[in-house]
Amino acid sequence: MKLVMAIIKPFKLEDVRDALSAIGVHGMTVGEVKGYGRQKGHTEIYRGAEYAVNFLPKLKVEVAVEDQMADKAVAAIGNAAKTGQIGDGKIFVYDLGHAVRIRTGETDNDAL
């Protein structure tokens, strides 16, 4: 099992969700996060005072998938979240050791 975690631009969430649904991934966890990469934030100016806004709002999307689905999920997210502009985000893939569905007690692949 793999955990695919993607940091994306907030307005790309619907596209990513549709792309994952299309390849058969039917669950995800989304959180609002802040951060920066090469984009480095931006500056805002109020009455002559400049403020550096280093941490930009992003969404963190996490999906747990079977091993053979991981590459497809990464590709789906990558295509859907891409604008070609700086700040599109990143995708990380982790090995997932164990999973449990709380309601039924099913484990690992059955729990996904």
Place this chain on the structure above:
Amino acid sequence: MAMAALATPAFAQAAEQPAKIDAADTAWMISATALVLMMSLPGLALFYSGMVRKKNVLATMAQTFAAVALGSILWVALGYSLTFVGDGPVLGTLERFMLNGMGMNTISPLAKTIPESVFMLYQMTFAVITVALVAGSVADRMRFSAFLWFSAGWMLLVYVPIAHWIWGGGFLASAGVIDFAGGLVVHLNAGIAGLVACMLLGKRRGYGFENLAPFDLSLAVIGTGLLWVGWFGFNGGSALGANSRAGFAILATHLAACAGVLTWMLLEWFDRGKPSVLGIISGAVAGLGTITPASGFVLPWHGIVIGIAAGAICYWACTRLKMKLGYDDSLDVFGVHGIGGATGTILAGVFATAAIGDASGLIEGSSKLVLSQLYGVGVTLAWSGLGTFVLLKVIGFFLPLRVRDEDERMGLDLSLHGEALQ
């Protein structure tokens, strides 16, 4: 018999200006009073709290509401009487202490067609918004208890005398100083007090290197809209009647606000590459504050010229002068109201048109008015600056003016009021 009656001063006075309550004037002045109160609650509360950080929003609103509540009671007790009853050169009298002797049908000699209660209330809304304005300079760091002591003391020691000197028949009025709706009494007065207060309190923690960007400018935009509309009562009501002078004053006011918006917006666009929303609303308040002293003395189109001057000079004050001098006036009370009030007061001396307000300015060939306006600016600056300094020093002797470092870091909402926005 008839000749004898004519000769008595009372009759002569009555014939000159019959003191009779007029329903239309009263209706307009009650409306104007409500409009000016709306400028504080909620106008100024929203305008100010939208510009501070999220952790200080409620504390900023608390200052406005408390200043209005405390100021109103003090105005009824002492302020009104000392300002508008009696025409001594320095201070009024205590004849109307706690509104003693004010009846339903009594009339102030300063507003002869409306009930004295309405005149008192209208002027009350000016006093309380002036006190509340000062809070913008010390936002994010002043202790609430110290602010309450300051509000009470400042209104009685600084606002009341200046208002009496100019509006209550004091020595500045005698010297020919004109101030239609409060360029000196309200705006310069609050601006100087704000400057002195923010310098005494010191800069906000993190000023210049931490992100102090506004919490929610959309609140400030709503606040500015309420201020703008309320200003129609502020300047239009200062005609003290439902008359064409009020109409002209409102027209000049609106034009000045529009010109202020466009000027600040264009300057910022040119200077910084983007016209910010804070710049647009700052231009509006600068235009409104600057036209205030002139609004009932000039032609409507003069409002456009004064608004352009306001946008340019206040923009310079808030973005250049402040950086150069290095004071931390949190919400630019000095840069917008102080500089704007002084500019408008002097420009009133330039543009005053005899046909409107019985005063001739420079463009009508009289340089005397500009000189008396400068005198008014000097006296207001000195009294407000000195009074604020002494008052804060005295309060500071008894209790700390500023919150503790850790409280400032946590935010005033939580540390002073035990509440916070989530």
